């Protein structure tokens with residue numbers, strides 16, 4: 126089949142290119158004075174308010190972006206995703222993370238089979254298992270209840286669950302259910318991460334969940350073997366059956382590893398790793414910590430956005446609007462990065478998760494048909510909670526590079542505090558910054574204003590803020606399991622919209638392979654040099670020098686000396 130035309134060859138793309146000069150003529154300050162425009166750029170869904178009036182865009186831009194969406198067949202692509210078509214063509218897979226949170230009675234087909242009953246079968250199994258662990262009906266090898274969980278996994282088998290766990294930790298309802306329990310995540314193959322995870326934990330009261338879609342990821346498998354050793358060294362090898370369970374699509378390898386397949390929780394190849402939080406990958410560890418009922422609310426929140434995304438018209442569709450505006454910023458205004466700035470510490474792990482969702486999905490150089498792109502797709506995502514970021518990198522955002530920002534605020538704090546004698550509550554103080562920063566970016570401060578304030582002449586340029594820097598503000602009513610699910614789904618779908626418009630495959634990740642295979646070559650060399658004193662061979666000058674230095678300056682721990690794990 127002939128490759129379809131690249132999106133940049135279409136008329137709507139060219140129209141938007143031509144439109145850039147018009148937009149650049151009007152400062153955001155002026156755009157913001159048009160109340161009607163601002164009003165039209167605020168949309169509400171299910172208690173959330175999205176304000177995108179601080180985008181460098183007008184109704185004309187929006188219309189042009191709608192034309193672009195049409196030219197990209199956005200609606201058809203969204204439908205194909207929901208219909209279980211194999212839109213991940215390079216891996217020949219459907220993309221059905223929406224099925225993971227679909228109500229029990231819904232029908233979502235993959236290859237002519239409704240997958241929803243399978244999803245619920247696993248959810249029911251998780252509910253039952255987590256209740257048995259939490260109630261103490263399932264006990265460890267020495268008869269003690271398992272109150273602590275280490276989830277061993279990396280990438281998509283780690284970042285999403287960590288984000289949700291961190292967000293739930295301070296939610297008053299969820300945290301009630303987590304009393305007396307601990308959930309930790311072991312991701313990095315660095316022994317330091319192992320040490321951090323096991324410090325203060327007793328194998329007798331610890332359940333380990335090995336989470337890996339493929340069950341072949343080098344880091345996860347080494348960490349899983351290390352923790353298995355930690356358990357069997359303390360409790361004997363037969364304890365592993367009571368203390369280790371798994372989440373994977375590869376149940377054969379789970380069994381080979383020594384975990385009873387009855388204690389394995391499945392998911393399917395139509396769930397991409399970075400889109401797997403709502404599968405057993407996230408649902409199992411989170412249910413162990415907070416109970417299934419809390420996690421079910423999270424799934425419901427995500428599902429509410431799925432339905433909205435699937436059915437709402439473009440002008441009212443949160444993920445579609447956000448996706449189109451991102452394309453506008455990246456591909457037309459030339460802003461390749463985006464800052465994710467939640468004004469709540471509970472979302473401190475949100476940006477790291479979205480980094481994977483966005484950059485692993487859309488960091489591609491070819492179209493879905495394999496044609497090199499004459500434009501750059503993908504965006505650079507980073508972020509920190511406000512107000513911390515303000516005291517760090519905001520300087521660059523205000524006076525250096527233009528970086529479109531996502532401000533995420535919450536009306537009702539998870540932890541309301543009012544310190545006596547203060548002018549406003551602690552949450553109001555935080556939110557004062559949430560409301561101020563977008564205007565500072567949009568309006569800036571002119572030399573005229575500074576001179577009026579009697580700023581010395583030699584400081585005027587230093588103190589000038591050019592403004593005209595775009596942002597969106599998303600105001601959530603609160604931050605509970607339901608809203609957290611919504612937030613996740615908004616960002617997942619936004620990323621998909623961007624990829625659909627750019628005409629790329631947002632669901633494969635070939636770019637992670639080369640480094641992995643080179644590491645295999647290095648691993649072999651380290652083994653040969655350590656064990657057989659073989660010289661470093663087959664690498665370039667630089668890598669040879671570095672490896673030689675490493676081998677000479679470090680000593681391997683021989684198997685005999687190795688205590689496997691330091692005593693903590």
Ligand SMILES: O=P(O)(O)OC[C@H]1O[C@H](O)[C@H](O)[C@@H](O)[C@@H]1O
Pocket residue numbers: 279280281282336337338339340341342345398399485634637
């Ligand atoms: O879940 P696993 O199969 O262990 O994969 C873990 C991660 O590793 C890979 O390198 C991919 O880049 C990620 O998308 C994936 O989430």
